[in-house]
Structures are given as C-alpha cells and as structure tokens.
Amino acid sequence: MESDLSPISTSTAGNQKKWTLAAYKNMARKRLARKADINLKSIALKSWDIAPGETTHSPSAFFLPGQMDRVTGWEAKRFYPFEHPARTMQGLGDVEQGPTRGYLLKDVWMIDGALYKDNASLWLSLKPSMFPRITVDTEIDRAAVYCTQNGNTWFGTWLMEDCPTYSLACDEGVPVTTAPSARFPLFTQAPAYEDWFGMKPVRLHSAFFRELVLFDDLSNNRNRHLRYRAMGEKLLSHVKHEAHPGVFILRGGDGDLRFLRNELEVAEHLRKSRGFRVLDPLKTDVPTIVATCAGARTVVGVEGSQLVHGVNVLQPGGSLLALQPPNRFVSYYKFLTDRDRQNFGFVVGTPEGDGFKIDIQEVERTLDLFPS
Incomplete structure (x- = not known):
C-alpha cells in the first residue's frame, strides 16, 4: 500500500504562496445567492470504472x-x-x-478540509471553519484523496471504508487525507493501524492540486472485498x-x-x-x-x-x-x-x-x- 510518488512542492516565502477566495465564494453563494453546492465529481474531466459492479446475495x-x-x-x-x-x-x-469508480479533476483547492473548484465543492469534514484560510503553501502535481466525511468522523468508518480506498489512491497519485485539528483529531489507534497496513498518507489542511483523483468506493463488490x-x-x-x-x-x-x-x-x-x-x-x-x-x-x-x-x-x-x-x-x-x-x-x-x-x-x- 505504500506510495513511492512524491511530486510535492512546499514553499513558505510570502510571494510564493497561492491565494484563493474559493471557500468564501462558496459561503457567499450559499448564504446570499442561496444556491446549493454542485457535486465536485459532476464536473470531472474524466471518469472511469476501476472495478466492475456485480450481483451479490444477501x-x-x-x-x-x-x-x-x-x-x-x-x-x-x-x-x-x-x-x-x-x-x-x-x-x-x-x-x-455498483462499480468502483475514479474521477479526474484539474486545479482543485483544499481549504480546511473541503475541496473547491469553480462552483463545486466536496466536504471532507462535517463542517467548514467559520473563517477559512485564503493562502496555501503546498502544491501537488497529482494527488488522490481517499478520506471521506464519515471516515473523518467515526473510527469504524475510517477503518472499514477509508483505509481500503487508500490502495486505490496509491495507484493514482500522492495519497492525501485531511490533517487532524482540534475539532477533528486523529483517532488514537490510527497511527498503529496505519503502520501495520503500510499506509503513509500525506496529511494536509490546505493545498492546491494540479490534478486530483476522487473515488466512488462504497459498493461492496469483489474488488472492495479483496x-x-x-x-x-x-x-x-x-x-x-x-x-x-x-x-x-x-x-x-x-x-x-x-x-x-x-x-x-x-x-x-x-x-x-x-x-x-x-x-x-x-x-x-x-x-x-x-x-x-x-x-x-x-x-x-x-x-x-x-x-x-x-x-x-x-x-x-x-x-x-x-x-x-x-x-x-x-x-x-x-x-x-x-x-x-x-x-x-x-x-x-x-x-x-x-x-x-x-x-x-x-x-x-x-x-x-x-x-x-
């Protein structure tokens, strides 16, 4: 499950940071224009089946x-x-x-646990920060986000759903998850499990992704079982x-x-x-x-x-x-x-x-x- 990809650049000089009002634009659109979020996956440049769907018995x-x-x-x-x-x-x-699917997007912002592109977004935590940041100092050429809102909230969901998706992320780019915070700390037993699984994710509060891969990985097909x-x-x-x-x-x-x-x-x-x-x-x-x-x-x-x-x-x-x-x-x-x-x-x-x-x-x- 370990990734050997590392196209990450981090800068701290003020004139090298990237600036964005993506989070504030999203807040304004919902509060003032009263427009609902567009699902980020719906504006993907490309989508594909990673594993086929099938019929199972319950x-x-x-x-x-x-x-x-x-x-x-x-x-x-x-x-x-x-x-x-x-x-x-x-x-x-x-x-x-259903099948397991992948989605490719370009030029996506991660701001305090949420993803933004144009008028679309995807929340990776339960609630955004009241005052989200406007600068990022990490840029990744190609990343793959494997974490989910539920997985960042409940330990069982993290272990049963997010962790199996990690291997898919390693195949597509730098495996990225949200960084812990005071509101959403890292589960106490997560580091030990990650060590035994061989997981080495990149944890970020905010970043700019030149290319980003997302997944639909909730179907209990054979690929997920394996x-x-x-x-x-x-x-x-x-x-x-x-x-x-x-x-x-x-x-x-x-x-x-x-x-x-x-x-x-x-x-x-x-x-x-x-x-x-x-x-x-x-x-x-x-x-x-x-x-x-x-x-x-x-x-x-x-x-x-x-x-x-x-x-x-x-x-x-x-x-x-x-x-x-x-x-x-x-x-x-x-x-x-x-x-x-x-x-x-x-x-x-x-x-x-x-x-x-x-x-x-x-x-x-x-x-x-x-x-x-």
Whole structure:
C-alpha cells in the first residue's frame, strides 16, 4: 500500500504562496445567492470504472422470533438503508453492487478540509471553519484523496471504508487525507493501524492540486472485498494466532452513547460458558487488540465502531453478533458480513434507565443459531 510518488512542492516565502477566495465564494453563494453546492465529481474531466459492479446475495440474519418488535428507532440519517431494518435483516436476496469508480479533476483547492473548484465543492469534514484560510503553501502535481466525511468522523468508518480506498489512491497519485485539528483529531489507534497496513498518507489542511483523483468506493463488490481482506491478512501477519471460540469487545461509554447496563455481566458469562476472550480496546494497544481478536470464530459486542477490531480479522464463515439498542438499530455490519461471506446475527435489548439491557439467555440461543 505504500506510495513511492512524491511530486510535492512546499514553499513558505510570502510571494510564493497561492491565494484563493474559493471557500468564501462558496459561503457567499450559499448564504446570499442561496444556491446549493454542485457535486465536485459532476464536473470531472474524466471518469472511469476501476472495478466492475456485480450481483451479490444477501441472506437472512440470525435472530430469534420477536426481536424486530422491540425496535423503536433506527439510524436513518447516516447509514443506508433509510428505513426500518426488518427488510434488510430478513434478507435482501440478490443485490446489485455498483462499480468502483475514479474521477479526474484539474486545479482543485483544499481549504480546511473541503475541496473547491469553480462552483463545486466536496466536504471532507462535517463542517467548514467559520473563517477559512485564503493562502496555501503546498502544491501537488497529482494527488488522490481517499478520506471521506464519515471516515473523518467515526473510527469504524475510517477503518472499514477509508483505509481500503487508500490502495486505490496509491495507484493514482500522492495519497492525501485531511490533517487532524482540534475539532477533528486523529483517532488514537490510527497511527498503529496505519503502520501495520503500510499506509503513509500525506496529511494536509490546505493545498492546491494540479490534478486530483476522487473515488466512488462504497459498493461492496469483489474488488472492495479483496482489498479489505488484504488489510486483515496484513494485521494477522504481525501476530501469532490460532482458532478460538470468540471475543467479546467491550464498548463502555466511548463514542455515541449506547449504554448496555449489563455489558460486563454478558461478557463474563460468555467467558465462562463458551471460553470467549474479553477485550476492552480503550485500554489496550493495537498489537494486543489484533492478537486477542485473531482466530476468533465469533465476535460479539454492542453495535458500534469498536466491533471493527474483530471484524478486521474475522475469517469467511465466521460470525458477528451485534447487541442492538432498541432505539438505535444499525444495519451497517450486515452489509459487510454479506460481502465477506460471514454470518450476521443480533439481539435487541430492552430499555432500562438511561441505557438498555440484554437477555443473556437470548444471546446464548442466538449463538446456537450460527452454523457450527
């Protein structure tokens, strides 16, 4: 995944800096002229298929009767599909996966985590700065941006979506991502994962790109599957491992609150009854995380980004059991396990105080549904 391209020039002399009002023009157009942004990819000079689309199969998830009746809310703002999860969990059958695509543009500005060209833009962070800079002192002949707004916001999305796109970026130019800031700091465990993946991105707040390549890389086609599995194999190459029953990955109070009130009780039960390992990724370094998860036949935990540590190295035929809050059901991992030929199951909790509770016997019975 390492890039050997380096056509980057950086200058600090005042008369060599490039000046632009691109960010302010964009703000003025939206506030004064009330014109919506034009998608940057729509004005590309060239677009092409990097990998073809295909038809894949989505089987039913593994779950007990009555589970869907407990769902009172689902994450419909940021995660497809934007509907009640019942249809997805019952199995979508044949699904058309789109191609992986590339887009070439010329003379593009990056200003404080956003890309601009003419009247088009693309946000790589959730919100632009209130007073964006007007000068840049970095110029790149040909770059490829692999990061996304969601990946810059959530650790799990960064690891599952942005990191697989990095290898595409290396094939097209200097692999570029946004630089961390006080508002959007670098994820604590990102440097260690990047080191084991062999990733050496260029991190920038602002720059001018003579040529820039962007990607559509959200389709779960075979090409994306192979890139993700290659990442997992790189992680496994760093640790000694053998098959074991499973790992329970604690969520605790990190990230968006999904407070499983009896999380430790469920984890300890699975440790005693099934020989599961229990992992707290917030208190553990990446080498220990990978070594603990490697070889697990089943990954269990509250639905959330922390599960990605186990999914990274989960093998085909392995299983993922997500413990879902009744008021925030997320289907995201189902699409990944379908793609990677793994089993997905879930248990929906019941509300209790400021969180939810999971029935341990329902966890046991759902685990028994998975193929042995």
